[in-house]
Amino acid sequence: MAKHSHEDQVEQIMDRLAASGKRRTMSRQAVIKVIVDYHGHVSADDIATRVQKDFPSLDVSTVYRTLETLRELGIVERVWFADGSTVYHLSDHKHHHLCCERCGAVQELPISALKNLERFLLDEYGFETHQQPLGLFGLCADCRRSTRGDSS
Amino acid sequence: MAKHSHEDQVEQIMDRLAASGKRRTMSRQAVIKVIVDYHGHVSADDIATRVQKDFPSLDVSTVYRTLETLRELGIVERVWFADGSTVYHLSDHKHHHLCCERCGAVQELPISALKNLERFLLDEYGFETHQQPLGLFGLCADCRRSTRGDSS
DNA sequence: ACGTTGATGCAACTGACTGGCAAGAGCCAA
C-alpha cells in the first residue's frame, strides 16, 4: 500500500523493462513519465506531443513502439471508447471511464462497478466477459444539473 | 408486430429517404439491402465488398456517404467495439453485442439488459448514460465449455 | 573501449475515412 512518487513509479517500470531484457532509454523513460503523470486517459498523440516538448526529435513511431512494448509486458493497457477514440493507461490502475459528452470530463469508474453486469451475463447468457475497461458516454452530474436548468 | 420481408424493409427505408427529400438511387438501395440482409454487425468495408459484387463501379465513398445519410436520418447507427472495430446496424434493431474472442461469434444483447447498470451509475455517480450500443468481449457459452474441457 | 544487438529517426506506407469537383441521374414542371 506504499504510496510511490511519480519518479519512483517511472523507475519501477524501467526496472521491469530492464528485467525483461529491454534497454533503459531516454525515449522510454519520457513516454512512461507522461503516462504516469497523466494518471490514465492519454492518447498516443497526447503522449507524442507532450514528450516532444522535452525531446523534439522523438518520433511518434517510437511512442507507438514503446506503447506496444509496455502493452506486451502488461504494464499499460489500451482502451477504446465507444466513440472510436483510444487511450492508454497503467494496467494497475484499471478502471472504466464515464465520459461526459458535454464538458468532456472523464470520470473513473472502478472495475468492480460492473460486477453485477458480469454476473448477469454469465447467468443469463453463459457469456464470460473479460474485465475490459469501457468508455461510456453520457452526461456527468454537473452538466446534467445545468442542462435541467437551461431547458424547459 | 407485422413481419416484413427484407425487400419490404428496404422499400420502407427508401420511402423514408424520399420523404426527407433524398433521391431513390440504386446505390442507396444496394447499401440498404446489405445492412438489412446482414441484420446487424456489418462494417463499412463489408458493405462495400458485398455491394460491389452487384455494382462493381460503386465506390466506397458512396457507401460512406450513404451510411452518413442514413445515420443523419436516424435509420442506422454506428457502434464501436471495445477492440476498436466498428459496425453499422439498423437503429430499430438496437442492441449490445457480446463478441466471443475465441470463435468470433457475435451474440445480441437487448439494450434493456443494461438497465440496472444505468440506474446504478445514475444513483451512485449522478452520471446519465446514453443507450449507447456496446461491444463486449469475452468467451461465449460454447467456447467456455470447450475451454473448460481442454485445459486442466 | 569494443562489439553485438536492440532502439531510434526518418520516411514511405497502409487502412479507414473524408472532401473537391465535374459528370451523371432523379425528380418536378411544362
Place this chain on the structure above:
DNA sequence: TTGGCTCTTGCCAGTCAGTTGCATCAACGT
C-alpha cells in the same frame, strides 16, 4: 417527352492514426 435544377456519384487526392523497412545509433555485457 423534354428540359432543367439540383442532388448523387465516381474518381481521385488528401487526411488521420498507426505501422513498417532500413540505416544509423546507442545500451549493455565483456
